[in-house]
Amino acid sequence: MAVNFLSEEWAAQVQDKLNSNDSFKSAAGSQTAKIQQVVTTPDGEKKYFFELSGGEAKLGIGEIDGPDATISQDYDTAVALSKNELTGTSAYMSGKLRVSGDLMKLMQLQGALGQLPAALADLDVEY
Numbered sequence: 001m002a003v004n005f006l007s008e009e010w011a012a013q014v015q016d017k018l019n020s021n022d023s024f025k026s027a028a029g030s031q032t033a034k035i036q037q038v039v040t041t042p043d044g045e046k047k048y049f050f051e052l053s054g055g056e057a058k059l060g061i062g063e064i065d066g067p068d069a070t071i072s073q074d075y076d077t078a079v080a081l082s083k084n085e086l087t088g089t090s091a092y093m094s095g096k097l098r099v100s101g102d103l104m105k106l107m108q109l110q111g112a113l114g115q116l117p118a119a120l121a122d123l124d125v126e127y
Contacts, residue, residue: 002126005082006039006046011059013123018057021119025055028112033105036067039078052112069101079127084117 003009018024035050049064050057073081077096080086089110091097099106 002124005079005125005127006041006048006061008061010125011048011061014120015057015059017119017123018059018116021115024057024112024115024119027115028052028055028057030055031109031112033069033109034064034067035106035109036064036070037078038070038072039075040072041075052109067101068105069099069103071106072098072100082120082125082127088113 003013031052032054033050033052037048037050039046039048046061047063048059048061049067050059051064052058073091073096077086077091081088081091081097086096088097088106092099
C-alpha cells in the first residue's frame with residue numbers, strides 16, 4: 001500500500017526501512033546529526049526532521065530542537081531526491097537545495113545518506 005510523501009506514515013516507514021538496513025547502519029556508525037528539512041509545496045511549507053544517533057535514524061513530521069543544519073527545497077526537488085533522480089550534491093550545486101547551519105556536518109553524513117536510495121528502493125510512495 002502506497003504512503004503519501006511527507007506524511008506521518010511515510011516518515012515512519014522510512015525510519016523503519018533505514019533502521020533495518022545493515023548498509024545504512026554501518027555507514028551511519030557513531031555519527032550524530034539533527035537535520036531539519038523544509039519543503040515548499042503548493043499548499044505551503046511541510047517540515048520534517050532526520051535525526052541520527054547511535055547508528056539509528058529517527059524521522060518525524062514537524063520541527064526538531066537545535067538542528068545542526070536546515071535544508072530547504074521546493075516540492076519537485078524533494079520528489080526528485082526521494083526518487084533518486086537527483087543527488088543532494090547536484091541539487092545543492094545547482095541552487096535547488098539551500099543549506100543553513102553546519103554544512104561540514106552534512107558532508108560527513110554523505111556515506112550514510114548515500115545508502116538511502118538502496119534502503120528505500122522498495123518503499124511504495126505516492127507523490
